Amino acid sequence: MRDRYDRTSKWLIQHHGDSVLRLGGAGAIRSWRALQADLVQPRRLPDGLLEVTLADETDADLFLVEVATYPEERVPEQLVRDLALVFLDRGLLPEVLTLVLRPRGNQRVPDSAELHSRRDWSRLQVGWRVVELWTVPAEQLLAANDVGLIPWVPLAQSADPPETVLHECRRLIDEQAPPNE
Numbered sequence: 001m002r003d004r005y006d007r008t009s010k011w012l013i014q015h016h017g018d019s020v021l022r023l024g025g026a027g028a029i030r031s032w033r034a035l036q037a038d039l040v041q042p043r044r045l046p047d048g049l050l051e052v053t054l055a056d057e058t059d060a061d062l063f064l065v066e067v068a069t070y071p072e073e074r075v076p077e078q079l080v081r082d083l084a085l086v087f088l089d090r091g092l093l094p095e096v097l098t099l100v101l102r103p104r105g106n107q108r109v110p111d112s113a114e115l116h117s118r119r120d121w122s123r124l125q126v127g128w129r130v131v132e133l134w135t136v137p138a139e140q141l142l143a144a145n146d147v148g149l150i151p152w153v154p155l156a157q158s159a160d161p162p163e164t165v166l167h168e169c170r171r172l173i174d175e176q177a178p179p180n181e
Contacts, residue, residue, distance in 0.1 A: 009067035009099075012151060013048030015181065019148025020065055021052060023141070024097040024131050028055035035062070046082040049094070062086060062094035070104040071132075076113045079128055096128035101155050103134055138165060147176035 013020055014034040021029060032052040048065040064086055068075045079096060086094045100109050112127035138158035141149045150169050158165050 008151075009047045009065075012148070013050065013065050013067075016148025017048065017050040017052075017063075017065070019146050020048070020099070021050065021063055021097065022144065022146065023099065023136065023149060023152060024065075024129055026052070026054070026063075029053070030055045030057070031060075046086065049086060062090060062092055064094040064096045065099070066096070067099045067101065068109060069101050071100050071107040071109040072104075073107070075100075075109045080113050080115065080124070080126055083126055083128070096126075098128055098130045099152075100130060100132045101134075103132070108132075142168060142172065145176075147173060150176075 017034050018029045018032045021032070030053045032050055035049045035051050046064050047067050050063040050065065051060045052063050053060045064082055066075075066079055066082055068078075075098065079098060083094065083096055086092070098109055109130045109132075111130050112125065114123060114125040116123050133152060133155040134157055136152075136156045138153050138156035138160070141153050141156055150172050153169050154162070154165055
């Protein structure tokens with residue numbers, strides 16, 4: 001039986017995490033490595049966790065990446081849970097990037113959430129970066145000359161016909177991707 005959820009996003013984050021962060025607007029990355037995203041609860045885990053050192057910095061930061069197919073109502077709860085898991089496991093609050101692949105009606109993924117205990121003695125407010133792929137210009141991704149961004153191009157905004165976009169993606173993958181990928 002096939003898994004209900006697509007695991008492609010985990011592979012992309014593991015192999016091209018720097019490209020995913022560039023998509024989210026991260027600056028020049030000096031180094032990065034994928035960390036084990038399977039932290040605590042095996043059925044409720046982030047799509048990816050990256051340890052990243054930006055170009056002009058010496059200390060690494062944690063970036064949690066979650067990929068949502070659509071802007072569903074469950075996404076904010078999932079992000080809060082993922083962020084809390086990483087904080088509890090690592091003792092650090094990670095940067096959070098959410099990539100939303102496709103629009104659905106008027107729904108949007110909010111960029112923050114606030115939780116209150118039943119008696120309102122406790123509150124937790126968190127925020128994250130949301131990138132809606134269909135609003136990102138495909139030309140911008142293609143111009144970056146980064147093979148790790150190519151899988152996102154067909155979901156990006158483009159006036160070109162899909163065949164043209166896919167042929168350009170294929171050309172760049174053939175030119176730039178390592179043979180084993």
